[in-house]
Structure formats: structure tokens, C-alpha cells
Amino acid sequence: MTAAAPPTRSGNPSGSRSAPAPHDDCPWIVGRVRASRPRVRLFCLPQAGGSAASFAPWRLAPPSGVELATVELPGRGVRGTDPLPETMEELADAVIDGISDEFDLPYAIFGHSFGALLGYEIAVGIARRGLTPPRALLVSAARSPHTPVRRRVSDRDDAGLLAWLNSFGGIPSELSRYPAYLRYALRTVRRDLALTEAYLAPGPERVDCPLHVLGGADDPLISGAQLERWRDCAAGEFSLRLLPGGHDYLFTGAPAALDALGTTLR
Numbered sequence: 171m172t173a174a175a176p177p178t179r180s181g182n183p184s185g186s187r188s189a190p191a192p193h194d195d196c197p198w199i200v201g202r203v204r205a206s207r208p209r210v211r212l213f214c215l216p217q218a219g220g221s222a223a224s225f226a227p228w229r230l231a232p233p234s235g236v237e238l239a240t241v242e243l244p245g246r247g248v249r250g251t252d253p254l255p256e257t258m259e260e261l262a263d264a265v266i267d268g269i270s271d272e273f274d275l276p277y278a279i280f281g282h283s284f285g286a287l288l289g290y291e292i293a294v295g296i297a298r299r300g301l302t303p304p305r306a307l308l309v310s311a312a313r314s315p316h317t318p319v320r321r322r323v324s325d326r327d328d329a330g331l332l333a334w335l336n337s338f339g340g341i342p343s344e345l346s347r348y349p350a351y352l353r354y355a356l357r358t359v360r361r362d363l364a365l366t367e368a369y370l371a372p373g374p375e376r377v378d379c380p381l382h383v384l385g386g387a388d389d390p391l392i393s394g395a396q397l398e399r400w401r402d403c404a405a406g407e408f409s410l411r412l413l414p415g416g417h418d419y420l421f422t423g424a425p426a427a428l429d430a431l432g433t434t435l436r
Contacts, residue, residue: 196269198269199222199239199241199269200221200223200241200242200247201223202237203238203240208235208237208275209235209276210236210277210435211236212236212431213241213269214228214240214281215279215282215286215288216243216284217283217311218284218362218366220246221243221246222241231425232428234432241269243261243265250354254362258287258288258366259291259369262288265288266299270296270301273301273302276305277304278304278305278306279293281312283312283417285310286311287315289307289308289309290309290377291371294375305435306434307379307380307382308383308384309384311385311386311391311392311419311420313396314396314397314400314403316372317396318370323367324360328353338390339422340418376403378406379406382409383397383400384412384427386414386415387414387415388416391417392417409434413427413430
């Protein structure tokens with residue numbers, strides 16, 4: 171649930187195998203990184219308060235053969251003025267509408283924390299519509315869709331929400347130098363958390379693609395036992411892997427996370 175840092179421009183080091191693609195007509199994909207010989211297109215969904223820029227560290231060394239399609243959700247980043255849908259289901263439908271033309275390449279869906287629940291709902295929605303299914307759904311550091319939220323935090327004031335985020339490294343320390351942006355970031359985090367807290371998928375529906383679960387071994391928010399409950403969402407292949415780090419292991423240990431993703435997507 172790490173909030174995004176202020177947007178920055180990023181590129182690949184000279185000689186890198188892949189580079190950010192030129193601007194295209196899809197407003198949902200920002201900061202795309204193409205592979206010279208892509209095997210799979212990986213749609214990346216950010217944590218609460220995050221944006222496509224949250225995956226900037228990944229753009230420097232994407233897994234071989236993987237095109238990174240980092241998703242820019244409404245209400246943040248370059249889409250800061252676009253309204254955020256009122257439910258997780260509505261947001262998932264909007265994402266599907268926005269990216270389904272890109273299912274022409276074998277693809278997978280990755281979501282971290284808030285993005286994990288959104289990714290699950292997207293995978294379920296894709297199946298309901300009879301669209302080309304993903305090669306895999308990869309979810310990270312999130313409760314399973316059918317597990318109720320233990321406690322609400324979206325109704326806390328800014329100080330309380332910031333204290334909660336700071337308790338697990340959930341917001342970049344440099345944001346304290348930008349008070350106006352910090353207030354904006356907290357508003358975005360709060361809206362996303364409210365969607366998460368209201369979302370519950372009893373049942374749950376099983377996804378018709380391999381389901382791979384990742385988490386931080388020292389995550390104070392989501393335990394390995396909680397991650398194991400995602401097994402109920404798998405119709406077939408399922409895996410669970412813990413990597414070094416806490417809730418933000420994805421970014422503090424980016425090389426290990428990218429290696430795990432690359433191995434999973436082979």
C-alpha cells in the first residue's frame with residue numbers, strides 16, 4: 171500500500187535490451203517498456219495510492235522477453251483529473267475496457283496490494299466476458315478476495331493515516347518535503363483503501379489461469395497464512411513464494427522480485 175513518490179522521468183541505461191516505447195493512444199498504459207522479442211505482456215497494477223510511476227525501478231531491468239505495461243489508474247499521475255469509479259468491480263470493468271485491445275500478445279496480470287485485488291477482479295471479469303484469458307495472474311502482498319478486512323483505516327484523518335503508513339514504510343520519506351503533494355497522495359491512498367475495504371468476493375470465483383502469489387517474508391500487514399488463502403481462488407496451478415522484505419519488498423528488493431517474476435513467466 172505504498173504511496174507513489176512525486177512523478178519523475180525515467181529511462182533505460184544505454185545499451186539496455188529494451189526501452190520505453192513512444193507515446194501511443196492507450197491512456198491506461200504509461201511508461202511502457204517493450205522487449206525486443208516479447209514473449210508476454212505484463213500488465214502491472216499499483217498499490218493503494220500508487221501510479222504507473224510506482225514501477226519506475228522495474229523499467230531499468232525488466233525480465234527478459236517481458237513487455238512491461240504499467241497501468242495508470244484514474245485519479246492519479248497523468249490521469250489525476252479522471253474520476254475514480256466507486257467500486258472495485260466498476261474499476262475492474264473500466265480497466266478491461268481500456269486495455270482489452272492489447273490482448274493481442276500473450277499476457278499476464280500482476281498486482282501489488284490494492285492492485286492484487288483489482289487484478290483478481292479483472293481476471294474474473296475477463297472470463298465473464300469470454301475474452302482471451304491471461305497466461306497467469308500474479309498477486310502480491312494482499313488478503314484474498316474472500317477474506318474480510320480486519321480493520322478500516324480509510325476513515326482516519328491525515329495524521330492518523332500517515333502514521334499507519336509510516337508504521338510499515340508505506341510512504342516514501344521524501345514526500346515530507348512536499349506538503350502539497352503529500353496531501354494529494356494521502357487523498358489518493360484514502361480513496362483506494364476505501365475501495366479495498368468495501369470489496370469482498372464471497373465464494374470466491376476461481377480464475378481460469380495459473381495463480382501465483384508473492385509476498386514479503388517480514389510483511390507486518392499480510393502473513394504467509396493469509397496469502398495461502400488465495401489457493402481458494404485457483405482453478406488449477408497455484409504457487410506461493412515469500413521473498414525477503416516487508417510489505418514494500420517489491421521495491422526495496424526489486425532485483426529479487428523481478429527475478430521471481432521472470433522465472434514464473436517463463
